[in-house]
Amino acid sequence: MKYPRLLEPLDLGFTTIRNRSIMGSMHTGLEEMDGGFERMAAYFAERAANNIGMIITGGIAPNEESSSGGAMMSSDEEAEKHRLVTDAVHKADPDVKICMQILHPGPLAYSKNAVAPSAVKSRIAPFVPNELDKAGIQKQINDHVKCAVMAQKAGYDGVEIIGSAGYLISTFLVQKTNLREDEYGGSYENRMRFALEIVEQTRAAVGDNFILIFRIAAMDMLEGGMSWEEIITLGKALEKAGVTIISTHFTWHESAVPTIATMVPRAAFTSVTGRLRKEVNVPVITSNRINMPDVAEEVLARGDADLVSMARPLLADSAFMRKAVEGREDEINTCIACNQACLDHTFSGKLTTCLVNPRACHETILNYEPATEAKRIAVVGAGPAGLAYATVAAERGHKVSLFEASSEIGGQFNLAKTIPGKEEFYETLRYYNRMIEVHDIDLRLNTRADAETLKAEGFDQVIVSTGIKPRTPDIEGINHPKVVSYIDVITGKKPVGQKVAIIGAGGIGFDVCELISHSGPSGAVDRDVFAAEWGVDFENHPRGGVTGVEPKVAKSDREITLLQRKESRVGAGLGKTTGWTHRLTLARRGVGMMNGVEYVKIDDEGLHILQNDQPQIIEVDTIIICAGQDPLRDLYEDLEAQGLSAELIGGAYEAKELDAKAAINQASYMAAAV
Numbered sequence: 001m002k003y004p005r006l007l008e009p010l011d012l013g014f015t016t017i018r019n020r021s022i023m024g025s026m027h028t029g030l031e032e033m034d035g036g037f038e039r040m041a042a043y044f045a046e047r048a049a050n051n052i053g054m055i056i057t058g059g060i061a062p063n064e065e066s067s068s069g070g071a072m073m074s075s076d077e078e079a080e081k082h083r084l085v086t087d088a089v090h091k092a093d094p095d096v097k098i099c100m101q102i103l104h105p106g107p108l109a110y111s112k113n114a115v116a117p118s119a120v121k122s123r124i125a126p127f128v129p130n131e132l133d134k135a136g137i138q139k140q141i142n143d144h145v146k147c148a149v150m151a152q153k154a155g156y157d158g159v160e161i162i163g164s165a166g167y168l169i170s171t172f173l174v175q176k177t178n179l180r181e182d183e184y185g186g187s188y189e190n191r192m193r194f195a196l197e198i199v200e201q202t203r204a205a206v207g208d209n210f211i212l213i214f215r216i217a218a219m220d221m222l223e224g225g226m227s228w229e230e231i232i233t234l235g236k237a238l239e240k241a242g243v244t245i246i247s248t249h250f251t252w253h254e255s256a257v258p259t260i261a262t263m264v265p266r267a268a269f270t271s272v273t274g275r276l277r278k279e280v281n282v283p284v285i286t287s288n289r290i291n292m293p294d295v296a297e298e299v300l301a302r303g304d305a306d307l308v309s310m311a312r313p314l315l316a317d318s319a320f321m322r323k324a325v326e327g328r329e330d331e332i333n334t335c336i337a338c339n340q341a342c343l344d345h346t347f348s349g350k351l352t353t354c355l356v357n358p359r360a361c362h363e364t365i366l367n368y369e370p371a372t373e374a375k376r377i378a379v380v381g382a383g384p385a386g387l388a389y390a391t392v393a394a395e396r397g398h399k400v401s402l403f404e405a406s407s408e409i410g411g412q413f414n415l416a417k418t419i420p421g422k423e424e425f426y427e428t429l430r431y432y433n434r435m436i437e438v439h440d441i442d443l444r445l446n447t448r449a450d451a452e453t454l455k456a457e458g459f460d461q462v463i464v465s466t467g468i469k470p471r472t473p474d475i476e477g478i479n480h481p482k483v484v485s486y487i488d489v490i491t492g493k494k495p496v497g498q499k500v501a502i503i504g505a506g507g508i509g510f511d512v513c514e515l516i517s518h519s520g521p522s523g524a525v526d527r528d529v530f531a532a533e534w535g536v537d538f539e540n541h542p543r544g545g546v547t548g549v550e551p552k553v554a555k556s557d558r559e560i561t562l563l564q565r566k567e568s569r570v571g572a573g574l575g576k577t578t579g580w581t582h583r584l585t586l587a588r589r590g591v592g593m594m595n596g597v598e599y600v601k602i603d604d605e606g607l608h609i610l611q612n613d614q615p616q617i618i619e620v621d622t623i624i625i626c627a628g629q630d631p632l633r634d635l636y637e638d639l640e641a642q643g644l645s646a647e648l649i650g651g652a653y654e655a656k657e658l659d660a661k662a663a664i665n666q667a668s669y670m671a672a673a674v
Contacts, residue, residue: 014208022052022307022309032070037084041087048092050320057101060072060101062102063143086154100160102144107120107177110126117179118171148206158211164220173195176225203241215248217250218250221256244283245282245283248272250269257536260289261578262578267304285309289337291313291427331435334424341661355661356431368672371674376460379402382404385465386411386667390436399442415491420523467655468630468652470629480602486625496558499619502561503625505564513562516560516624519554533585553585565596570594594611600615
């Protein structure tokens with residue numbers, strides 16, 4: 001057996017978890033939408049049918065003041081709706097456990113009715129919460145207990161109570177958010193009281209044979225956050241109070257340390273869980289950036305945890321664990337931690353899905369059924385859109401020829417993978433290379449397809465996914481020797497001087513800036529570098545893991561200025577959950593950022609601009625153009641001229657911005673319908 005620890009059952013005494021894998025909690029938006037329970041049932045059942053050990057749902061609120069109009073569990077009627085989910089999971093595989101997460105956001109609720117131990121506003125919350133009186137505290141305890149009882153009635157095997165992330169329970173635990181002077185505030189013993197009473201009363205209500213998980217912030221990444229001694233004290237107290245399992249979480253939402261983005265090393269935080277595991281006698285779950293079976297196996301082998309939670313990896317590939325069991329890990333569609341379609345969607349009020357797997361949360365809508373009639377299909381261009389279309393069409397039984405002018409597949413992904421912090425893109429290319437083999441796709445590298453060739457071969461369908469060409473802005477002197485394209489910079493074809501201006505502050509502009517300002521090993525693959533850059537002390541664990549620790553970010557050797565025409569904040573269009581990390585990193589490296597810029601001309605003196613109608617000259621050695629893209633449609637136009645039918649996908653269809661999420665999504669739906 002290749003992964004003996006990952007596939008080992010865990011005996012809880014009253015029940016057994018089939019292996020050590022958990023699909024961790026993710027709120028998807030299905031919880032609130034019309035027909036959402038039917039879609040949730042399909043979503044979870046597909047994962048249950050593929051050998052996962054246990055599933056934890058997205059957060060469900062215990063009462064009105066915690067729901068902000070979202071999903072809630074407080075009545076028999078609501079419990080009955082959840083029966084669709086639990087029945088579907090247990091039908092898919094009776095051995096799979098499913099637990100419902102009880103999430104009370106407290107001060108993070110998007111409501112004027114938000115409550116907290118004290119009227120302390122979160123940095124990221126819209127409202128100052130209402131301070132709970134003693135009757136209000138008892139109500140919150142009672143509502144948590146009732147929510148767990150309703151979950152039990154709904155057929156769940158257990159519940160997870162979340163006591164981390166800056167949600168209600170965690171704000172009782174931390175002194176800076178709990179200013180009370182009664183028995184629920186002051187000393188740490190008092191600040192723990194709310195959490196422990198919830199657990200004790202829940203255990204009494206649901207009985208002994210029900211999984212009760214409590215999620216704590218084992219390192220909350222807050223200045224003045226919980227100390228290591230307090231975390232141990234809480235863990236031991238939770239064990240006595242009746243928890244079955246302790247789940248470790250890292251960070252509050254308002255923390256200034258990334259914990260799940262692609263620039264975070266794999267399994268970066270599991271050693272913290274391992275330290276806590278030595279202090280308690282109940283099983284412990286670890287999580288965060290564990291995205292392949294070998295990583296999970298290593299975590300378990302080190303003794304860092306008893307169970308491994310992999311949330312987004314199960315979005316990216318519902319058959320993750322089945323492929324691990326069957327030794328097909330090279331076929332896993334790996335989560336690249338981009339956050340673009342999962343967390344960015346969640347925190348923008350959109351339905352969650354996955355950049356590399358558009359079927360995630362769309363299992364009742366997007367399916368790859370066998371084709372009724374096999375066609376010969378030519379796909380021209382092996383970038384993200386072309387790869388998605390070719391592999392889906394071939395999976396359905398079509399005979400696909402994939403043409404690529406360069407020597408390797410990947411298109412723009414080959415640029416992305418070279419950016420420090422984006423090394424996970426190698427995994428996506430590994431996956432597509434393997435799918436080309438599995439589905440017997442006729443891959444023709446170093447082949448520039450033309451209309452005559454395609455016509456001569458008599459394909460039934462031609463898909464043009466030829467991508468984009470960088471846009472050349474209309475600036476006087478744009479052909480000056482100082483000016484280079486972002487592609488030439490990323491591929492190393494053109495040298496970059498010491499004084500640099502980057503025209504265009506979208507995703508590519510930031511990537512280029514990251515590349516040319518970076519020195520030394522990438523924090524995404526070196527935990528010590530990551531810890532130093534973000535001011536985390538894993539060894540001594542000061543309060544919150546960060547208190548008194550200054551980030552150590554080397555200033556760039558280059559003098560770099562990142563410019564944009566828009567008046568908005570530079571980088572405002574980046575991902576909601578990761579944009580701040582890129583802005584902060586570059587600012588720490590000394591990169592200058594300018595908005596509201598009008599480009600006048602380029603000459604030997606440098607880049608002439610206007611900002612606020614004031615002329616400036618930026619003295620530079622190199623000007624890198626990241627000013628957008630245009631569709632590359634020459635082949636499509638040639639095919640049309642010859643009267644041949646073809647379809648555009650990806651950047652060739654629309655190149656407003658380089659958007660792999662949109663490209664893969666469009667291509668997958670089109671290939672599912674051909």
